[in-house]
Amino acid sequence: xxxxxxxxxxxxxxxxxxxxxxxxxxxxxxxxxxxxxxxxxxxxxxxxxxxxxxxxxxxxxxxxxxxxxxxxxxxxxxxxxxxxxxxxxxxxxxxxxxxxxxxxxxxxxxxxxxxxx
Amino acid sequence: xxxxxxxxxxxxxxxxxxxxxxxxxxxxxxxxxxxxxxxxxxxxxxxxxxxxxxxxxxxxxxxxxxxxxxxxxxxxxxxxxxxxxxxxxxxxxxxxxxxxxxxxxxxxxxxx
Numbered sequence: 001x002x003x004x005x006x007x008x009x010x011x012x013x014x015x016x017x018x019x020x021x022x023x024x025x026x027x028x029x030x031x032x033x034x035x036x037x038x039x040x041x042x043x044x045x046x047x048x049x050x051x052x053x054x055x056x057x058x059x060x061x062x063x064x065x066x067x068x069x070x071x072x073x074x075x076x077x078x079x080x081x082x083x084x085x086x087x088x089x090x091x092x093x094x095x096x097x098x099x100x101x102x103x104x105x106x107x108x109x110x111x112x113x114x115x116x117x
Numbered sequence: 118x119x120x121x122x123x124x125x126x127x128x129x130x131x132x133x134x135x136x137x138x139x140x141x142x143x144x145x146x147x148x149x150x151x152x153x154x155x156x157x158x159x160x161x162x163x164x165x166x167x168x169x170x171x172x173x174x175x176x177x178x179x180x181x182x183x184x185x186x187x188x189x190x191x192x193x194x195x196x197x198x199x200x201x202x203x204x205x206x207x208x209x210x211x212x213x214x215x216x217x218x219x220x221x222x223x224x225x226x227x228x229x
Contacts, residue, residue, distance in 0.1 A: 006159075034216060043205070044160070044219045093159055095217075106217060108152075108160040 003027055004096050006109035013084055014117055020080045021112045023094030029074035030096035034106060035067070038091040050077050084116040121149070121189075121206035121220045129226040136193040138223040140206035141186075149182060149189050152205045154222070160205070163191075168211075193225075201227045 003026040013019050023033055032051050036044040048069050050056040056069040068080040077096075081088055091113050095106040121140045130136055140149070151163040166173045166182045166189065173180045179192040193200055203222040 004159075041224075043221050046216055046218065049216055091157065095160075105150075105162065105165070107162070110159040111157070113157065 002107045004109040010113040012115045025096040031099040032097045033077040036093045123223045140189045146208045
């Protein structure tokens, strides 16, 4: 149980285009989803926290107009990188939490590698 | 939550040897969690140890927690090539937490 999928697993796009990444909880309802970004050989940096049906909370330094997050259902959150540029190339990972445990255990997706040319 | 600081940053050992990684943190915790990340992949939750526990086992993994020293260690016994990965520790404070903050992790390489 507690499986989280991401789609696509990798994407290459041209500079200036927008890319949408999906994060789905397959066998549980995720009241909260998180989006992380990871540059090569670096740690995961939290970008935003998204609760179903409400606006995402962005971490300091993350542009909300550039990284659009939608959490319209309890099993799906999307991250759209708008007007992508080469510096947005990174590994994007989502995680999901059911919120049913005190420690709010998070289950991670396999990640999406974005390359912007 | 707060960031755990892993040590060493990189560790390279021979297959079959044991690997030990350490984690230090600063404030009181409810629990501490270890995650593994294979290169270019998502994270896998390995083990969670609560503040009132001192040691926990899961297969070849052994985690210890010393709340007086605010430190934890992850021991992987009889290492295998597939253990090559980055390992991260994350702590959850006594208030509980939604977001996790990751440290730089320990990059473990198992040489055949």
